[in-house]
Amino acid sequence: MTFSRVVALSGGVGGARFLDGVARALAPGALTAIVNTGDDFTHLGLTICPDLDTVMYTLAAVGDEERGWGLQGETFAAMAMVKRLGGPDWFNLGDRDLATHLLRTEALAAGQSLTAVTARLCAALGVGARVLPMADGPCRTMIETVADGTLPFQEWFVGRRAQPMVRAVRFDGHPPAAPGVLAAIAEAELVLIGPSNPYVSIDPILSLDGVAAALARKPVVAVSPIVGGRAVKGPLGAMIPALTGAPPTAGAIARHYGGWLRGIVVERGDEGGVAGMAVRSTDTIMRSREERLRLAKETLAFAAELVA
C-alpha cells in the first residue's frame, strides 16, 4: 500500500535525517513529525529546542550536515562576544541560529504556544511536513549519573560531554501531549520511530499520557540507531549497557520498545539478537540525502508488507 498519513517520532540528528527521507518518499503533507522536547532548556534567557531545531533545519535543507546541529554557513560572532563579556560559553549558538531562539522566546513570552511558534518557523523555512513538538509544556530529561548526581540533559550531554556514567533517565514535568499529537497518531496508517536514542529522545514522547495507548492501536516500525554494536552518533552506545546491563545491539533497541513494535529495520548483520517481531536489514547509515530517501523507501516498503 501507499501510505497517505504517517506519523514519525523523532529526536535530533539521526531521526531528523530519517524524517527528511520519509517526507520526500511520501506525498506532500502526508508526514507528521512528533519531536522530542525533553532536551529543551533555557540558555542566555532563550528557549532552546535542540531537536525541534535540528528537525526543522534538516527538513528545510538549511542545516549543517557535517556538524549535525545549527545552520549551514553559520558564524559565531555573538557567542565570542558573550565570552568576552564574561558570559557562559559552554553551549555554542550560531548567529543565524540565534534568530530562531529570539523569535521563539519572544513569541512564547507573548503567550503563543510552542506548537504555534514551530508551525510558523517551519512555514517561513518552507518545511512541507507537519512538525509538532511533543508537548507545549515543559518535560525535562534528567540524567541521574552514577557519581555526579542528577544533571539536566544539556548539562550532561554538552556541558559534561556525556562523560558521567548514567544510572537512570527520568523526566521532570508531565505536560499533556501537544494539541494534534494524539489525533495525528489516531489518524495515522503507520507510525515510524526514527533512529533516535530511545532513552532520551523517544521515551520522553512515550511518557506523555495517551501516547503509548494510541501507539498500541497502530502498526509501529522502528529504525535501529545501533550499527554493528555502536551508536551511529551520540552517547547511546554507552547508555545501553549502563541502563540495561546488555551490550549495545539492535536487539536491545527491539527489547526496549517491546511487544508493541510490529517490526524493526536494522543494519545488515545486526538481525541476530532481535526476537518477537519482523526484522528488515539494510544499510541504515545515511551519508547523503539520497541515502535518507532510500532508507525511508525501504522502511515504508517493509511496513507496507507488515500492514498488508
Add this chain to the structure above:
Amino acid sequence: MTFSRVVALSGGVGGARFLDGVARALAPGALTAIVNTGDDFTHLGLTICPDLDTVMYTLAAVGDEERGWGLQGETFAAMAMVKRLGGPDWFNLGDRDLATHLLRTEALAAGQSLTAVTARLCAALGVGARVLPMADGPCRTMIETVADGTLPFQEWFVGRRAQPMVRAVRFDGHPPAAPGVLAAIAEAELVLIGPSNPYVSIDPILSLDGVAAALARKPVVAVSPIVGGRAVKGPLGAMIPALTGAPPTAGAIARHYGGWLRGIVVERGDEGGVAGMAVRSTDTIMRSREERLRLAKETLAFAAELVA
C-alpha cells in the same frame, strides 16, 4: 584647577564621543557618566539600551565610529535570519552587539539592576569611567507628532526615520534616579552636559526627582550640539524649530537649559545668540579621538576659569 570628580550627562553618539575625551583628559576614575535611558526599548524580547551601549562601546574603544552605533567589524547574520523567518527587521542589531543585549536581558530577568549589569559589562570591556544609567526603572521617551499620533522614541527615530514632525516630547514613567546618580552629582566639582539632544537625551535625566535640584548647586557647563545652525547628527535641527519656533542655534540650546547653566561651549561663530552665561567658542566637531580629547581639555579649562 584640576578636577578630580566630574559628572557628565550624556545621550548617544555625540555625548559618548565627548565622554571619551573627558575620560582621557581626567585622572582614571575621575569621571562619572550619567546616561539617558529614555530611548531604551524591548525588541525581539531583548532589553536594548542604545545610549548606554554607545557610551560603553565608545569608552571601550570598540564602537563603530563610522556608523555611530554598534561594534567595530560587526556582522548582521542573526538579523538577516530574523527577516527570513518573518520577524521584524526595522531595527538592526549586530551579531556581537546581541551578546550585550542577551546578557543584559538575562540578568535583568534574574532580578539584577540595570546599574549592576552596566557596571559588569563596562568592567568586562575595560571601561575606566564609572557609567551609570540615569534610572533602573523605565522612563520612556514618547514623541507626540503633529500628524501621526504619539510614538515611542525608537519607532519614531528608527522605524519612521525621525520624519513625522514633533509637537511635544514627554516621558512615560517616573522612576527614581538610579543609585549613585544624586550622590555623584552632589560630590562633583563640575557637571558637564555633552553635545547631546537636549529634548530627548538630556531632559529625561533632568526629569528625574532630585536631579535638577542637585545640579542647581553645581557649576554646570554644556557643549552645544548645534554647529552653524545645524545639528551635527540626528533630528535636533528640525526639533528645535518644531518645539520652540526658534531657529536651531546654540542660543536655543542655552535658552533651553536656562539660568542654571554657568557656561556653554559653542562652535566658532555660533556665539551670537547666547546670552546670560559665559561662552567659549572652539571647533566642536569631533572627527577623531584626538579632537575629542582636545575639546574635552578646552571645555575643562573653560570650566576651571568659571569655577576659579
